[in-house]
Amino acid sequence: MILLLICGILFLCYSLLVIYFWYGWKSVPLFTPDNNDVKTPVTISVIIPARNEAENIAALLEALQKQTYPPGLFEIIVVDDHSTDNTAVVVKNFGGVKLVSLQADDLNSYKKRAVETGVVHASGELIVCTDADCVPGPGWLRVIAWFAAEKKATFIAAPVVINCNSSVLQIFQAMDFMILQAITGAVVHNKKLSMSNGANIAYTRQAFYDVNGFSGIDSIASGDDMLLMYKIWKQYPGEVHYLKSKEAIVATRPQETWKAFFNQRIRWASKAARYEDKRFFPVLLLVYLFNLLFPVLFAAGFFCYHYWLYLAALLGGKTMVELPLFISAAAFFDKRGSAPLFFIFQPLHILYTVISGFFSQFGKYEWKGRRVR
Numbered sequence: 001m002i003l004l005l006i007c008g009i010l011f012l013c014y015s016l017l018v019i020y021f022w023y024g025w026k027s028v029p030l031f032t033p034d035n036n037d038v039k040t041p042v043t044i045s046v047i048i049p050a051r052n053e054a055e056n057i058a059a060l061l062e063a064l065q066k067q068t069y070p071p072g073l074f075e076i077i078v079v080d081d082h083s084t085d086n087t088a089v090v091v092k093n094f095g096g097v098k099l100v101s102l103q104a105d106d107l108n109s110y111k112k113r114a115v116e117t118g119v120v121h122a123s124g125e126l127i128v129c130t131d132a133d134c135v136p137g138p139g140w141l142r143v144i145a146w147f148a149a150e151k152k153a154t155f156i157a158a159p160v161v162i163n164c165n166s167s168v169l170q171i172f173q174a175m176d177f178m179i180l181q182a183i184t185g186a187v188v189h190n191k192k193l194s195m196s197n198g199a200n201i202a203y204t205r206q207a208f209y210d211v212n213g214f215s216g217i218d219s220i221a222s223g224d225d226m227l228l229m230y231k232i233w234k235q236y237p238g239e240v241h242y243l244k245s246k247e248a249i250v251a252t253r254p255q256e257t258w259k260a261f262f263n264q265r266i267r268w269a270s271k272a273a274r275y276e277d278k279r280f281f282p283v284l285l286l287v288y289l290f291n292l293l294f295p296v297l298f299a300a301g302f303f304c305y306h307y308w309l310y311l312a313a314l315l316g317g318k319t320m321v322e323l324p325l326f327i328s329a330a331a332f333f334d335k336r337g338s339a340p341l342f343f344i345f346q347p348l349h350i351l352y353t354v355i356s357g358f359f360s361q362f363g364k365y366e367w368k369g370r371r372v373r
Contacts, residue, residue, distance in 0.1 A: 003300070003307075007293055007314060014290040015321045017283065022325040024186025028244040033146035037070075040149040044074035044141055045124030045205070049114035051081035053132035054090050056253065060135055061094045069141035071096075077121055078132075079114040087132075111198070112214045112224045119208055128202040129224075130250055134160075136200075139247035144202050147243045154239035155203040155232045157188050157196035158248045161333045170254040172345050173261060175326070175338050176352075182329035188242035193279055194233050198225035200250040207232050249333070262356060269360035284357075290318075291353040319346050 046064060050057055057078070064076055077098045078091045091099045100121050102114050119127060126148055128141065148156060162177045164170035180197075187193035211231040220227065233240045255261040294311060301308035323342060330336050 003296075004310065007297075007310065010286070010290045010293060011314060011317055013286055015317070017286060018321050018325055021183045021186045022328060024190050024192075025182040025325065025328055028185045028189040028242060031143070031147055031243055031245045031248075033143055033247075038142070038145045038149055041070070041073055042126050042145050042148055043124040044069070044126045044128055044145065045118070045122035046074060046076045046128045046130065046141070047115055047118035047122065048076070048078045048130060048132050049081055049111050049118070050078055050083065050087050050091075050132035051110070052083045052085045052087060054083070054086040056133040057087060058090050058094075060130070060132060061091070061097060063135045063138070063140075065094070066138050067136075067141045068138050069145060073145075074128075074141055075122070075124060077118045079118045081110050081114045109214070109218055109220060109224070112218055115224050116213055119205060119213065122205060125205060126202055127205050127208060129198055129200075131199045131252060133253045134199050134250045135252075136250045137247055140250065143245050143247040144243065147241070147245070147248075148202065151241050152239060153202075153241045154207045154236040155196075155229055156201065156241055156243050157184060157229065158200040158202070158243040158250070159185070159245075159333070160197045160199045160250050160252055161335075162254050163251045164254050169258060169261065171338065171341060172348060173254040174335065175330075175342065175345060176349060178329040178333055178335060179322070179326055181333070182325055185242045185244055188240065189244075191237070191240075193283070194226055194230040194240070196225045196229050199252050200248070201225055201229070203228070203232060207236060211235055244332070246332070262352070262359075265352065265356040266360045269356050288353070288357045291350050291357075294347075294350045295354060315346060319343055 048057070048060065061076065061078075067074070075098060076096065077100060079100045079102055080088050080091070081102045088099060088101070091097055098121060100117055102110065102117055115129060126145070128144060130136065144156060144158065147153065159181050160177070161181070162170070162174040164174040184195040184197070187195055208228075211228075211234075214224070214228060217227040217231070229240065255264055293314065297307045297311035297314065301311065319342070323339075326342050327336070327339055330338055
């Protein structure tokens with residue numbers, strides 16, 4: 001009876017949380033700039049940290065050359081993070097791209113140092129960051145500039161989607177990522193949490209210096225997005241926004257192997273213990289404990305099969321509660337066809353949540369060929 005009571009309480013709390021995310025995501029207004037030029041043009045510096053991205057970065061640089069934002073108003077800065085492939089050679093083949101080599105070594109957060117180096121070399125009023133394996137649409141910089149001017153935004157979180165093939169791994173990543181993006185939009189719009197993804201963020205160069213950049217968080221391997229976002233939010237609480245616009249979507253590549261996928265998610269989760277934004281803790285704890293119920297019930301079923309019935313009921317309840325949020329996110333990202341697979345991938349989602357959450361708090365993980373803490 002105690003276990004059932006715990007299940008009931010956690011399911012109720014989790015359901016209310018997911019419903020809150022759903023309503024929050026739906027409440028984020030779609031932003032569509034008009035067909036005129038930006039009334040208050042802003043100069044932009046696009047910063048791209050790159051490590052061993054020779055196969056990917058050309059597609060990004062080609063997409064940036066096709067931007068509808070006036071070329072004289074933005075610059076492209078690639079910071080080569082000790083690449084051992086031909087990343088630098090590929091970048092040099094593109095005219096007008098500033099290539100900077102990262103000099104620092106023996107760090108725990110190379111990406112933060114790469115972004116910081118890019119900011120030092122930047123001349124734009126607005127810093128726009130993306131990853132070397134991403135591809136934006138032609139209106140990307142234009143809609144960010146419009147939004148920044150209209151909202152007088154100091155920090156902007158913008159949407160990211162994973163392009164995938166028909167493999168189980170890639171489809172699962174894309175679906176899971178869409179839900180994370182919807183949650184990001186909901187909590188940022190409602191001013192509740194500092195969530196963002198470094199593949200598509202923007203902030204003013206002045207704000208970066210005002211909060212002393214990554215000072216104080218530079219020893220943490222990840223967090224070039226959310227941890228910086230929180231520092232800026234503390235100083236400019238009303239000037240942090242989420243840009244919900246199809247033109248602002250940046251497409252990124254999925255991880256190619258399950259090992260790489262788990263390393264990525266462990267890396268993301270590893271910064272949780274270092275969040276200064278303490279509003280995260282109860283949310284993360286609730287989500288983790290709720291998902292932990294499933295392996296507990298599964299194990300308990302070997303002693304009493306009734307627990308397997310409770311597990312099946314809880315799984316059905318979880319799926320139905322989350323489905324409206326997923327459908328709403330899939331509609332925005334034009335991925336409606338993946339909805340039937342949502343039921344099938346539930347056990348996999350629970351398993352990865354429990355495993356990545358556990359291992360993120362212990363030891364090191366591998367990323368970009370490096371072992372980091």
